[in-house]
Amino acid sequence: MTETRQYGFDTLQIHAGARPDPATGARQTPIYQTTAYVFRDAEHAAALFNLQEVGYIYSRLTNPTVAVLQERIATLEGGAGAVCCSSGHAAQIMALFPLMQPGCNIVASSRLYGGTITQFSQTIKRFGWSCTFVDFDDLDAVKAAINDETRAIFGEAIANPGGWIMDVRAVADIADAAGIPLIIDNTTATPYLVRPIEHGATLVVHSTTKYLTGNGTVTGGCVVDSGRFDWSASDKFPSLSQAEPAYHGLKFHETFGNLAFTFHSIAVGLRDLGMTMNPQAAHYTLCGIETLSLRMERHVQNAETVAGWLEKHPAVDHVTYAGLASSPYNALAKKVCPKGAGGLFTIALKGGYDACVKFVDSLEIFSHVANLGDARSLVIHSASTTHRQLSPEQQAAAGASPDVVRISIGIEDADDLIADLDQALEKVS
Known part of the structure; x- marks a missing residue:
């Protein structure tokens, strides 16, 4: 691919990072299991371990298949x-x-996936x-929550479970003023719908398990570095700005510049x-990203249709x-x-908790699973599952009250999804 040309998203999702295998000519990225x-010689091995040369050492660190996905x-x-x-969660x-030390804190949105809140x-x-x-709709509250020990702000571009939208740029401005990075979980949005770095985010995290893979086969995570943060502007991030004892005093930011975090x-x-x-897992995710x-276009189209129908029920x-x-x-x-x-939202049923349980149990096309972002439509009662460990106050803040059901709309025929929802709601009524 020509380096000077600005390729479109549809081209990049298929070709970025991938090249024919030099040994066999294989067009699809091989699984390097x-x-x-093998090192070329002792000098090559020493250079790799001393971070003087980029290459492959051991698959806990680097792997050619994973490198293409990255x-x-x-x-x-x-x-x-x-x-x-x-x-x-690993992501x-x-x-x-690299940002935290004992005694440090982060400021996070109260509207996050339940497992993230627990973590x-x-x-x-x-x-x-x-x-x-903090409720990220209240920008003054975000500012007030930051203190001298705050090392990051964390939010979701499109929040799970409710599908609320975060004003990434407004929060990024607050992070910039405080001299700390903004971390955005972009799992629910994907870079097709939202590119948080363009809105000022420093780091982007993904559960690649969800929309990026899109087929419910493997788990995975990813951290993307914008390369735009000055880790040496203050003494808040010594892991990146100061000497690293394990590498004979190497300073990551000084040595690697915009790739220091990576x-x-x-x-x-x-x-x-x-x-x-x-x-x-990297191979399955690469195959998923190709489409x-x-x-995402079908997820959005179906979600708009189904949500509009549900709103009138x-x-x-x-x-x-x-x-x-x-x-x-x-x-x-x-x-x-x-x-x-996106394709994720919640509905609140007038019948409360009992109605939610009966509704979930009555669905036929929708799969009752603890996942989202699948090609299949999925459903779960968050208060009794993914957000069960939270207090009632935390559940309410996260949009996972007992009368709420989370729906992840897939890419099936929208009329079939509506028919399934209709028969289940009829049983609840």
Whole structure:
């Protein structure tokens, strides 16, 4: 591919990072199912281990199949580099790892996936980190939550489960003023609908398990580095700006410039945390990304149709889909994600908890699973599953109250989806 030409998204989702295999000419990226790689000689091995040369050492760190996926996602997001790992939750820890020290904190949206809220409110305490949750619609509250020990702001471009839209640019301006990075989870939006780096984000994380793979076969995660943050502007990020003892005093930002975060995440993060993506998972995800734009267009089209129908149903109290004209996020959605508001939203049923349970159990085409972003339409009652560990107050803040059901719209025939929802709601009524 010609380096000077600006290729379109549909071309990049197929070709970015991929080249015919030099040994066989294979056009599809091979699955390099190997743990280790032969060095040319002792000098070559030493240079690799000393970060003086880029190459393959051991598949906990780098793998050719995974490397193609990293380059493709980074290209689609408009980032300088990317690091893939074993899951979306692993990606969140990988994103925070180079930034945090014991006693540091992050400011996060209160409207996050339930597992993320648990990870940030409970698990990261074991590292000596803490998190303050804030309603990101209240920008003054975001500013007020930042203190001298804050090292990042974290939010979702399109929030799970409710599909609310985040004003990424407004929060990015706050992060810039505080001299800290903004981390955006772009799982629900994908780079086809939202490119957070263009809105000022420093880092972008994905659960590649969801829309990027799109077929419910493998788990994976990714951290994309914008390459735009000055890690040496203050003493807040010593892992990146100061001497690294494990590499004889090497300073990552001084040495690697806009790829400092990416190199640190591989050379230290994957080395020591071991949250490695396996090459077969990378292969499935690469195959999935080839049709990302086509799938997202259908997800959006179906979601708009189904959400519009649900909004008028007498058993439904309200629908949270930002693509509806009635949504308070509709105007922001047109600005942040003009191609559509995604395929995820919630509905509140007038019959409350019992109605939600009966509704979920009555569906036939919709699969009752703890996943989203599949080609299949999926449903789950968040309060009793993905958000069960949260307090009632946290559930309400996250949009996962007991009367709410999360719906992930797939790419099936919209009329069939509506018919299935109709028969299930009829049983609830």
